[in-house]
Amino acid sequence: METLENKMRIGILGGGQLAMMMIQMSAKHNINFIVVDPNDNPPASKYAECIKSDYNNKDSLDYLIDNCDVVTIDFENVPSEALKYLENKISVYPGSYAVEICQDRLKEKDIFNKNNIPTTEYHIVNSEEDLSLAIDNLGTDSILKSRKLGYDGKNQILINKHSSKEAWSLSGKVEAILEKKVDFKTEVSIIGVCTKSSKTFFYPLVENFHKDGILNLSIAPYENSELQKLAESYHNKITKELNYTGVLVIEFFLDKLGNLIANEMAPRVHNSGHWTNEGANISQFEAHVMAIADINIKNISIHGNSAMLNIISAMPEDINENSNSYKLYDYGKSERLNRKLGHITVNNNNKKDLIENINRISKSFF
Ligand code: ADP
Ligand code: MG
Numbered sequence: 001m002e003t004l005e006n007k008m009r010i011g012i013l014g015g016g017q018l019a020m021m022m023i024q025m026s027a028k029h030n031i032n033f034i035v036v037d038p039n040d041n042p043p044a045s046k047y048a049e050c051i052k053s054d055y056n057n058k059d060s061l062d063y064l065i066d067n068c069d070v071v072t073i074d075f076e077n078v079p080s081e082a083l084k085y086l087e088n089k090i091s092v093y094p095g096s097y098a099v100e101i102c103q104d105r106l107k108e109k110d111i112f113n114k115n116n117i118p119t120t121e122y123h124i125v126n127s128e129e130d131l132s133l134a135i136d137n138l139g140t141d142s143i144l145k146s147r148k149l150g151y152d153g154k155n156q157i158l159i160n161k162h163s164s165k166e167a168w169s170l171s172g173k174v175e176a177i178l179e180k181k182v183d184f185k186t187e188v189s190i191i192g193v194c195t196k197s198s199k200t201f202f203y204p205l206v207e208n209f210h211k212d213g214i215l216n217l218s219i220a221p222y223e224n225s226e227l228q229k230l231a232e233s234y235h236n237k238i239t240k241e242l243n244y245t246g247v248l249v250i251e252f253f254l255d256k257l258g259n260l261i262a263n264e265m266a267p268r269v270h271n272s273g274h275w276t277n278e279g280a281n282i283s284q285f286e287a288h289v290m291a292i293a294d295i296n297i298k299n300i301s302i303h304g305n306s307a308m309l310n311i312i313s314a315m316p317e318d319i320n321e322n323s324n325s326y327k328l329y330d331y332g333k334s335e336r337l338n339r340k341l342g343h344i345t346v347n348n349n350n351k352k353d354l355i356e357n358i359n360r361i362s363k364s365f366f
Contacts, residue, residue, distance in 0.1 A: 007032045008293045011064040013055050013082065014074030015042030017331040017340070018269050018285075022074070023047040025277060025285035029295060034067060036060050043331045044074070055082045065089045070292050072246060076102045076267050077149060093292040094267040098242040102267040105147045105177055112262045115237040119262050120253070121180040128168040134178035135164055144168075147175045152338065153213015182261060184253040188222050189272040190231035193247045193287040193297070194239050201287065201300040202232050203280060206272045208251070214338060217358065218272045218308045220279060230260055238265065247288040249273065271310065271340070278327055278345045279306030304347050305354040309361060311342040316365035319344075326361055 008031045012019045015037030023033050023044060033048035036055060044050060053060040055078045064071055070091040073083075076099055083096035101107045112119045123134035125144065135142065144167050146155035157167045159178070187210065191203040204221030205228055235250055242248075249270035251263040273284035280302045282290070290297050311319075314335050321328055330342040344361060348354040 009034070009068045009070075010289065010293065011036065011068035011071040011086075012044065012048075012074055013037075013071065013078045015039070015044035015050055016074050017043045017329070017333075017342075019044035019074035020047060020331065021274075021277070021283075021285045021329075022072075022269065022289055025283045026289040029286075029289065029293065031289065031293060034064060036064065041332075043333065046332065055079055056085075058085075061085050072288070072292050073099065073268055091292075093245040094242070094248070095245075098244055098248075098267050101242065102265055103148055105145055105150065105264065106175075108262075108264055109177070111238065111241060112234075115234070115241065117234045117237065117262050118259060120182055122177045125168075125176040125178050128164055128173075131168050131176075131178060132164040135159055138178055138180045141181045143179050143181060144171055144176050145179055146171060147177060152215075152340075153210070156213060182253045182255060184261075185256050185258075186222075186254050187251065187263070188227070188231070188254055188260070189218075189249055189251045189270065190228075190235050191247060191249050191270060191273045191276070191284055192232065192235045192239065193284070193291050193300070194244045195291045195297060196245055196294045199297075200232075200236060200239060201297055202228075202235070203273065203276060203284065203300060204228060204302060205231055206275070208272050212338075214310070214312060214340075215271045216310055216312075218275060219354070219358075220275055220306050221302060227254070227258075227260060234260070234262065246291050247273075247284050271343075272308075274329070274343050275306035275308040275345050275347075276302075277329075278347045279303060304349045305351045306348075307346045307354055307358050309344045309346075309358065309366070310340055311344065311365075312340055313337050315341050319365055325357060 012035045015035040020043040035044045035048050035050040038054050051060050080096045080100045086092050109119050125131045140160045142159045144157040187208045188205045192200050194200045206218050206220040207222040209217040247269050250265045253261040269284045276283040326344045326346045346357045
């Protein structure tokens with residue numbers, strides 16, 4: 001009989017829906033999970049032991065060191081000191097170096113540029129004067145983005161609506177970049193998982209549609225073999241440089257000339273990969289867990305066409321938990337404007353049926 005002694009033990013910093021799905025989707029591997037999260041009853045707390053504490057609480061970190069084989073994260077803004085503290089004693093995937101880079105838009109841009117991966121045009125902004133000069137250079141069709149703590153379009157200010165003085169003041173006067181707006185054809189992301197033996201498996205490109213800066217709909221696969229190859233080569237350059245283990249996702253703009261322009265990256269499983277739970281032989285969540293636990297991944301393949309629709313701000317009243325045409329994930333969170341509360345995934349053999357399905361579901365619920 002399996003005992004706790006020979007079970008793999010994984011700690012997760014952050015107990016949101018990403019941690020929740022890592023635990024749910026890797027149930028068959030019989031892993032013991034321990035979650036640390038400063039909030040009351042985060043989504044993952046239903047499925048694993050959950051310690052309510054700040055991420056840099058030494059007692060909690062020591063508890064993970066004593067009771068886990070490896071630690072991972074469910075969001076990138078965990079203090080890197082906490083990761084460094086853990087790293088001295090146990091394996092942490094992804095490591096503090098990779099996470100620190102992904103916490104800062106400027107460091108991300110630097111690593112993209114160093115590896116000849118195209119990015120948007122941008123200027124560093126540390127003062128109102130910097131911003132004014134940057135706007136002179138890039139024009140008013142640009143976005144002021146804080147270097148740190150941005151997600152779901154937060155901490156971003158569209159300049160065309162504001163003077164530099166107003167925008168600087170609205171930004172909270174924090175370290176930022178001014179980024180030229182890209183007139184994109186669409187947005188895509190590449191999800192790849194790096195194993196401990198330095199193999200990388202990729203999912204096909206995903207096409208992403210945002211509303212007010214928040215991901216609304218993802219559709220996969222986005223079939224374009226040349227772009228797939230290019231995105232994979234960019235991903236390989238980054239993970240090599242970061243000596244990366246686990247899932248890493250890069251978001252791109254696809255401009256009207258067909259160029260991939262890197263926007264940002266996430267050192268973790270990603271909202272644009274939720275469709276893999278139903279649409280792939282191994283979901284991004286299970287793949288991440290397998291990679292960090294050193295469980296062999298033979299291959300990653302998908303079936304049919306998949307889509308994921310986010311449920312934001314409010315849970316539709318007549319949504320069906322047991323529908324035949326879609327799968328509902330309810331994160332069990334209280335409703336709040338622009339909060340991600342759950343998602344729906346749809347899988348179809350062909351894209352035409354998938355699009356019809358998405359339209360029908362969108363009409364009835366959103
Ligand atoms: P985050 O997802 O961390 O909030 P992003 O930089 O990905 O920040 O911005 C969110 C969304 O806002 C993007 O997916 C895109 O739809 C839009 N956006 C951000 N930057 C630009 C840009 N430079 N040009 C055009 N659209 C942008
Ligand atoms: Mg983004």
